[in-house]
Amino acid sequence: MQKRNNYTEIEDFLGDESFQLWILSKVDEQGWEEWTLENLQRAKLVEDARLLLLAMKVPDSKLSSHQVHESLQKTWFKIEQREELSRNTLKTRKLKIQRYWFSGVAAAILAGIFSVWFFKGDVLSNDNEITYKELVEENSEGLVEQTNNTEKSQTITLSDGSSVLLQPNSKLSYPKIFTGNERKVYLSGEGFFEISKNPKKPFFVYANELVTRVVGTSFRIKAYPDQQNVEVLVRTGKVRVKSNDLVHAPENQEIVLLPNQAVRFARKDFVFNKITNITADPVLVNSATNIEQLSFEFTDIPVAQILETIEQAYLVDIDFPQDKLKDCRLTTSLSDQPLAEKLKIICKSIGNDTNYEMNGNQIVITTSGCN
Incomplete structure (x- = not known):
């Protein structure tokens, strides 16, 4: 075992199995710690070897950077105690060197850890996986949260007239009234x-x-916390998608999406995959909902049929006086309008004091008949 007294290069330590066991498993059968503390120069070489070994093995290690930092502090504390006992006249100078070198080692360890993760394709660490709770906590406004625990979608109407068709096992947080120069909401699910x-x-x-940033458009977002991909699909208008500010991304890439385009974001690898033709992607085609497939372009169509299309798209129930609207027909475009705006346009087109009330998934239209 005295061969380690002749170690002069980092490679000598890396090739020693007992050294690897000590560093990676904290099993010190050969008295490595005691041997290291005997000599300051030796300690530096040992810690250089420790640094490299930890960096090489960090993906398999469960040690956090805090634990590594704490371990280094304890080691240097013991070294300083030995130096104090020896009453070395160069004590002050050596302690300064130690602190300087320790800071360099700590920084190098972190650099080594992140570089290994990067080159192994593990850019997205657990720290970069953002939870719904973290997003909501970043907002200082008072938010309303709505959770869909039912087996069918629910329609949420926001204060600005925007609508959200919230799928089962999903939740949305939003302010009662949008203030300031931005409108922000937070989604978990679809x-x-x-x-x-x-x-x-x-x-x-x-x-x-x-x-996802928009001005006025329609799109679908699928972002479940337990799934590896996030999908954004555009039906009308233009959408901009990028990583949010809580993520320590290697680059802040922004994807611009137009109608019938989508992006699939791989959370683990932090890769954006833009899909320019959604009809060629079986996953997106099979996951399309009624509202994405139905047309809202109407030319001389009975009002009753238009309302039935809305029922199918939003999974709502619309109660209206069929006898008063049986002869009403409309020509209109509702393709790029939220649900509330669709209903307003229909009611205004019918005329004669036509109004609607919406309570959850129940809509009631009152009218005295067509113009």
Whole structure:
């Protein structure tokens, strides 16, 4: 075992199995710690070897950077105690060197750890996986949270007239009234958004590691906390997607999506995969909901049929006086409108004091008949 007294290079330590056992498993059968503390110069060489070995093995290690830092502090404390006992006249100078070198070692360890993670493709660590709770806590406004625990989608109407079709096992947090120069909501799960146009007040959806920015458009976001991918699919308008500010991304890439385009974000690898033709992607095609497939372009169509299309799209129940509207027909475009705006347009087109009331998934239309 005295061969280690002749170790002069880091490679000598890395090739020693008992040294590896001590560093990686904290099993010191050969008295490595005592041997290291005997000599300050030796301690530096040992710690250099420790640094490299930990960096090489960090993906398999469960040690956090805090634990590594704490371990180094304890080791240097013991070294300083030995130096104090020896009453070395160069004590002050050596302690300064030690502190300086210790700071360098700690920084190098962190650099080594992150570089190993990067080159192994593990750019997205657990620290970069953003939870719904973290997103909501970043917002200082008082938020309303709605959770869909039912087996069918629920329609949420926001204060600006925008609508969200929230899927089962999903939840949305939003302010009662949008204030300031931005509109922000927070999604966990899946929702189809139809945003009221307001160029002066952009709309942001925060979901997992992504933030989606729009002015007025319709799109779907699928961002479940236990799934590895986040999907954003655009039906109308233009959408901008990028990583949110809580993520320590290697680069802040922004993806611009147009109608019938989508992006699939791999959370672990932090990779954006833009899909320019959603019809060629079987996963997106099979996951399309009614609201994404139905047409809202109507030419001389009975009002009853238009209302039935809305029922199918939003999974709502619409109660209206069929006898008074049986002869009513409309030509209109509702493709880029939130649910509330669709209903307003229909009611205004019918005329004669036609109004609607919406309570959850129940809509009641009152009218005295067509113009």
